[in-house]
Amino acid sequence: MKKISLLVISLITMASCQQTQKIGFVDNSKLINEYQEKIDVEAKYKTMIEASNKNTDSLAKAFQAEYQEFQAQAASMPQDKAQARYQQLGQKQQMLQQQIQMSEQQITVESQKEIDSLISKVRKFVKDYGKTNAYDYILGSNDAGSVMYGKEGDDLTDELIKALNDSYKK
Template sequence: MKKIVAVLTFVIVLVSCQEQQKIAFVDNTEVVSKFDKKVDFEKTFQVKIDKFNKKADSLQQAIQIEAQLFQTNSASMSKKNAETQYQALLQKKQMQDYQLRAEEQSLNAEGQKELDTLVKQVKAFVKEYGKKNGYTYILGSNDAGSVLYGAEGNDITKAVIEALNSESKEEE
């Protein structure tokens, strides 16, 4: 009987001495959206978008003016001449649309590439943050539900955002 009690005591001591795992979670969306580099990128990228939109509007207005002018003058033109000018105007509009689509796709690709880079940077930072602060796991919380519940005390989102932005400023 003494041996059983001794073994049970030994097992209880071992279990109670087992290292506790440090687990926390962060709101992925909030960390990325409040990352200063992302906020700055969005501001500068919005300038590019606005510039593109102004250019597109300007080109659209110019082609509309040409179309109105053609419509006004077409009645006094020969049928062949009117058809030729109409085809030229149509081709010009198609080329303009193609150019604008290509520029828009390029702009979208540039924006997505930068966002992907920022997300990778955040992930790498969270990994290092976890190592430095002794976390066994840092889970990501988002709308998809990877963390359905977490005690508020385990939410390190604000601390990670502050540390991330602080480190980012030091790099500049």
């Protein structure tokens, strides 16, 4: 009886040790950088930045022309009028710089919100993918070295990029 009990316990122990966990890993940088939605978001903000830069350049040229015109006339103006105009131009320059800075900051804030939302979306997608495909763990690799080595067969990066991009196209 004792031998049978020991045998049963041994078999149960061996069987429980035989269970393997399904583990995969993903190159975080590659996953995000090759995700089409991120590429589209970057293109959208690149276009916005280029338009903002063109606007900034035109404002700067207009101000520069106005300042040069003032400099040409300043010698023939009374000292007090020249000083007042110089102060007006200084204030105008500060306002233009603030306007440009606010515009740049607005673009930065909007793009960061969109990127943060996109990263959350990718994390949720990977989590759902792991559940759907019976993974116990999906690890993220990055330059900091959270996954130093993984078998190529366990690398899910390309598979997830394809699934993410297919999902985005819908």
